[in-house]
Amino acid sequence: MIIRRTLLAGLAALSLLPAVGLAAELPDLKGRKVVVVTENAYPPLQFVDPKSGQAIGWEYDAINEIAKRLNFKVEYQNTSWDAMIQAVSDGQYDIGMTGITIKDDRKEKVDFSDPYMRSEQFMLVRGDEKRFSDAKSFAAVKDALVGAQPGTTPFYTAAYEVLDGNEQNPRIKLFETFGATVQALKTGDVDTVLTDGTAGKGYVDSSNGGLKLVGGPLGTEDFGFIFKKGSDLVAPVNAAIAALKADGTLDALTKKWFADYKMGQ
Structure with a gap:
């Protein structure tokens, strides 16, 4: 669950450790293979470029740089969000990435790296929406629907922060991917989708x-x-995250993928 899936008005990579000497202290994993799994469904963190067919995004760039600095070889695999946490817990993959929110209940199944990004959720709506302007007024419109992926942070926020705390509330319409929720919003099948502010701004800017x-x-x-x-792998990856933050690499990736990127869906 991702985030899952939600993310940030002032999206910023977190400050993790001091800079001095980190590069020299990074472990050498001696070219070992590390299998990284993702969903490729949450732009701009990770997605398939419709023009090139290549899987790209913030997390791909970050993992590729971590692999370079720790000297390991990455093999990328793809799976659904629903299966990811259990599959990583079972050892089918070495690392999972897909904008996964660090939560205590998930820590019972998997270990987390240190945070690499912080995000805030906002309501994305159609441009002509006049019935509501925030979570409280949305809840008061009894026929208004919110689209979400089951088990994600936006799903739980919709249930507990926007609506009445009932995860079975029929006003939450479920979809398999985040992109499908946005498409449903555009076509009028739902009335809002929760997303991070920066990614949401990308959708707004490209929507005319x-x-x-x-x-x-x-x-x-x-x-x-x-x-x-x-x-x-946890300790080496944490050391690499700290180094990437310290030398400005994470900030540069955030600028590349969030500040400069315009969502195309």
Whole structure:
């Protein structure tokens, strides 16, 4: 669950450790293979470029740089969000990435890296929406629907922060991917989707007035990579995350993928 899936008005990579001497201290994993799994369904963190067919995004760039600095070879695999946490817990993959929110209940199944990103959720709506302007007024419109992926942070925020705390509330319409929720919003099948502010701004900027963000932030979350419990990769990856933050690499990736990127869906 991702985030899962939600993310940030002032999206910023977190400050993790001091800079001095980190590069020299990074472990050498001696070219070992590390299998990284993702969903490729949450732009701009990870997605398939419709023009090139290549899987790209913030997390791909980050993992590729971590692999370079730690000297390991990455093999990327793809799976659904629903299967990811259990598959990593079972050791089918070494690392999972897909904007996964660090939560205590998930820590019972997997280990998390240190946070690499912080995000806030906002309500994305159609540009001509006038019935509501925030979570409270949305809840008062009894036939208004919210689209979400089951088990994700936006799903739980919709249930507990926007609606009445009932996860079975029929006003939450479920979809398999985040992109499908946005498409349903555009076609009028749902009336709002929760997303991070920066990614949401990308959708708004590319919509020619068809979409807008309303209301204030509905919650803050930290994202981390996931590993099988007890994985020997956690400490090296944490050291690399700290180094990438310290030398400005994470900030540069955020600018590349969030500040400069315009969502195309």
